Amino acid sequence: MAHVVIIGGGFAGVWSAAGAALARGEADLRITLIAPDEHMVLRPRLYEPEPELAKVELARVLGPIGVEHLRARVSTIDTGRRVVVAGGREVGYDRLVLAAGSELVRPGDLPGAGRLFDIDTLDGARRLADHLRDRDDYAAVVVGAGFVGLEAATELAAGGRVLLVDQAEVVGDELGAGPREVIRAALDELGVELRLATTVTEVGDGYAVLSGGNRVEADAVVWAAGLRASELTRQISGDLDHLGRVPVDGHLRALPEVFAAGDTAAAAFDAEHTVMQACQHATPLGKVAGYNAAADLLGLPLRDFTPGPYVTCLDLGGAGAVFTRGWDRKVMASGAAAKEVKKTINQFIHPPVDDASEILAAAGNVYLDLPFFPREEEKAA
Numbered sequence: 001m002a003h004v005v006i007i008g009g010g011f012a013g014v015w016s017a018a019g020a021a022l023a024r025g026e027a028d029l030r031i032t033l034i035a036p037d038e039h040m041v042l043r044p045r046l047y048e049p050e051p052e053l054a055k056v057e058l059a060r061v062l063g064p065i066g067v068e069h070l071r072a073r074v075s076t077i078d079t080g081r082r083v084v085v086a087g088g089r090e091v092g093y094d095r096l097v098l099a100a101g102s103e104l105v106r107p108g109d110l111p112g113a114g115r116l117f118d119i120d121t122l123d124g125a126r127r128l129a130d131h132l133r134d135r136d137d138y139a140a141v142v143v144g145a146g147f148v149g150l151e152a153a154t155e156l157a158a159g160g161r162v163l164l165v166d167q168a169e170v171v172g173d174e175l176g177a178g179p180r181e182v183i184r185a186a187l188d189e190l191g192v193e194l195r196l197a198t199t200v201t202e203v204g205d206g207y208a209v210l211s212g213g214n215r216v217e218a219d220a221v222v223w224a225a226g227l228r229a230s231e232l233t234r235q236i237s238g239d240l241d242h243l244g245r246v247p248v249d250g251h252l253r254a255l256p257e258v259f260a261a262g263d264t265a266a267a268a269f270d271a272e273h274t275v276m277q278a279c280q281h282a283t284p285l286g287k288v289a290g291y292n293a294a295a296d297l298l299g300l301p302l303r304d305f306t307p308g309p310y311v312t313c314l315d316l317g318g319a320g321a322v323f324t325r326g327w328d329r330k331v332m333a334s335g336a337a338a339k340e341v342k343k344t345i346n347q348f349i350h351p352p353v354d355d356a357s358e359i360l361a362a363a364g365n366v367y368l369d370l371p372f373f374p375r376e377e378e379k380a381a
């Protein structure tokens with residue numbers, strides 16, 4: 001029986017599995033998802049005080065739609081022989097979907113790097129929450145004032161003093177000028193101290209040293225300085241983009257028998273932009289890549305990847321949130337109104353469980369269909 005293999009159990013992998021199951025219908029096709037953990041981790045929720053809530057049991061999504069889960073880590077992809085090596089054993093495939101996600105870029109050579117905390121993985125977020133739990137007051141340093149660092153800093157400000165540092169000259173550099181004023185006002189309101197054009201040069205027991213030599217108190221130093229695609233991408237292409245992602249065509253195909261989705265895929269968003277490393281894009285990318293991998297084997301027409309409108313919703317802790325639309329990131333809502341949007345998104349990103357028809361219907365509905373993601377309206381505007 002023909003075999004679709006999916007590497008990764010995050011947004012892209014899970015939705016690839018559902019997309020492939022949708023294309024399969026009643027046909028004979030084996031679908032296997034390979035990922036080491038029994039849970040799908042909802043990384044966008046890892047800044048929350050209870051990271052334990054940011055997970056969904058994979059069996060509850062994959063079981064009802066007849067997708068096998070091999071709990072293993074893939075070390076090798078042999079595209080010539082069409083096999084992957086997972087947990088020391090070879091698994092053959094007819095079509096492969098690479099959806100192994102991304103990882104925080106860590107500063108290996110920073111003195112004291114072993115003391116750094118992060119909210120990149122469930123284990124990392126648990127470790128940070130456990131370390132700071134039950135402390136009356138703490139001093140935290142967050143390195144990186146991008147999306148993840150801003151969410152970490154504003155959340156941590158609820159229980160302690162926070163210093164946010166970034167080597168850039170502006171806060172939220174990657175988010176553009178649109179939401180900058182809202183972000184700055186939120187940091188002021190929460191008492192988060194901001195040091196720009198600054199980085200951390202050493203981490204010690206209870207302290208951090210900043211570039212320029214200042215030593216500051218730090219019960220925890222949280223590293224949040226950028227994501228890079230899984231190293232597995234190197235085994236698919238020698239032509240990776242600056243985030244380590246594999247180039248794919250409009251069907252999300254990287255090689256004749258290999259598709260890529262989520263944070264590993266450099267798919268075109270439009271003529272000017274590639275997709276972001278964001279669950280907002282990983283989810284529809286997965287739905288299309290998985291569908292196409294199965295459709296390709298079954299002789300069905302492939303789907304084009306045509307993304308919905310680009311939005312961002314950044315949580316700002318006790319100061320609410322900021323919600324933007326478009327690549328110029330026009331602010332649509334801030335404060336409490338945007339916080340409601342964020343709460344809705346943080347629930348909405350949980351996939352349906354236990355019910356095959358609900359899961360497959362969601363796989364067929366490629367784009368998020370929420371009041372604040374009005375695709376048709378955006379197109380008409």
Ligand SMILES: Cc1cc2nc3c(=O)[nH]c(=O)nc-3n(C[C@H](O)[C@H](O)[C@H](O)COP(=O)(O)OP(=O)(O)OC[C@H]3O[C@@H](n4cnc5c(N)ncnc54)[C@H](O)[C@@H]3O)c2cc1C
Pocket residue numbers: 007008009010011012013034035036037040041042043044045046047072073074075099100101102103119120121147148151230232261262263264276277278279280281282313
């Ligand atoms: C704190 C934080 C906040 C974020 N906030 C937002 C947000 O507000 N909005 C937004 O859109 N995005 C946000 N993101 C980004 C978003 O989480 C990612 O873009 C998204 O998780 C990518 O999905 P993915 O499936 O491609 O990869 P991942 O979620 O990284 O999943 C990768 C999967 O592959 C598995 N895997 C990795 N290596 C292997 C291997 N060798 N073999 C087998 N399996 C492997 C992993 O175990 C995991 O199951 C945030 C990220 C973080 C860390």
